[in-house]
Amino acid sequence: MFENLSEKLERSFKLLKGQGKITEINVAETLKEVRRALLDADVNFKIAKTFTEAVKEKALGQDVLTAVKPQQMMVKIVHDELTDLMGGVSTDINIKANPSIILIAGLQGSGKTTFSGKLANLLKTKRGKKPMLVAGDVYRPAAINQLQVLGEQIGVPVFTQEGSKNPVQIAKDAIRDAKQKGCDVVIIDTAGRLAVDEEMMNEISAVKKAVDPHEILFVVDSMTGQDAVNTAKEFNDRLDFDGVVLTKLDGDTRGGAALSIRSVVNKPIKFVGTGEKMDALDVFHPSRMADRILGMGDIVSLVERAQEQFDAEEARKLQKKLQKNQFDFNDFLSQIQQIKKMGSLKDLASMIPGMGKAIKDMDFDDDAFKGIEAIIFSMTPDERANPAIINGSRRKRIAAGSGTSIQEVNRLLKQFEDTRKIMKMAGQGKNLTRALAGMQPGRRP
Structure with missing residues (x-):
């Protein structure tokens, strides 16, 4: 969504990088690229022209503080103008009547x-x-x-x-x-x-x-x-x-x-x-x-989506299990299902500041959890509740039942154990940096 536009706008702002102040010349150069980016995004020509003129007027009228770089100021002005262009504020639908x-x-x-x-x-x-x-x-x-x-x-x-x-x-x-x-x-x-x-x-x-x-x-x-x-x-x-x-x-x-x-x-x-x-x-x-x-990014929307799936009582129960190191595959499965309800993985990742460009060419598979779920569903209730009992013969049976390989089952068990260690330390407020370092091959905590 808007990936090409985002990339071209970012490129236009770089023209101001290293500039000591906003001038008519560097603003004109930047806005030429901004206008081109808008036209490439199929924005109406008259609207693109009016938009860039409004940005120019505000930019040249700014007394830029020494603490604010020209590039940052231009981003702020363009952001405000984009917001106004799209309506300024959200508007609700009228559902007051009955019906x-x-x-x-x-x-x-x-x-x-x-x-x-x-x-x-x-x-x-x-x-x-x-x-x-x-x-x-x-x-x-x-x-x-x-x-x-x-x-x-x-x-x-x-x-x-x-x-x-x-x-x-x-x-x-x-x-x-x-x-x-x-x-x-x-x-x-x-x-x-x-x-x-x-x-x-x-x-x-x-x-x-x-x-x-x-x-x-x-x-x-x-x-x-x-x-x-x-x-x-x-x-x-x-x-x-x-x-x-x-x-x-x-x-x-x-x-x-x-x-x-x-x-x-x-x-x-x-x-x-x-x-x-x-x-x-x-x-x-x-x-x-x-x-x-x-x-x-859009952290506010990301938090709102998370809150829609958030259950305070379940969170309290999970916190207690983490502190006692009782986090099991049932809890693991529950967390996966909550993430899936929040929307597509690429859309969620794009809401994190700075991630949009990083994931531009990445292929996100929204069925990525299917293999993990299949493995967990192939476990018996005892195995889900107590993963420590999953020995070699059980791993072979789980792999066959889930249509995966023993290597994939082993990988999931290792990831689960690492996750449980991190979550236990997080629940107890311990140093996560040392824990993460200790999980890297060839490193000791």
């Missing part, structure tokens, strides 16, 4: 149906709502089935009317059904087209007029760049939607849509999709996105 009606719009293939499921899951698990999904796409045969599968997966009811070709009537009947079932949010998934056309606009306008939604969200594929921005403008002219959802932000996106769309339609980006899983949906925070674009 709150949310209308989902967008082109075919933009990810509307998947987003509808993700939004329902987020509202159910994090907001305590009771949502209902509505299959309002009467043209794409797979759309209804897809929504039903998603609804079953997240435990949310899905309203359908098989054979009906009237999306207005479907929406009305769905709202009535939601009231009867006590659902407090109705999410209406509408039909998309391969391109904007009059028939499509008339249809979704009719649905809007009939149900008077409290929130209209325009879903756009962020990988389409400026085409996404142009489509958003056409939809907004007809629907006057409340916010934008950027999907597939985990793909090979240049970032142009995220940076341009707010300026073009003057509507906030409210959510970003970062994967296929139902929990891969994040509230959009302009400042945090600016952090990531500039290679600063």
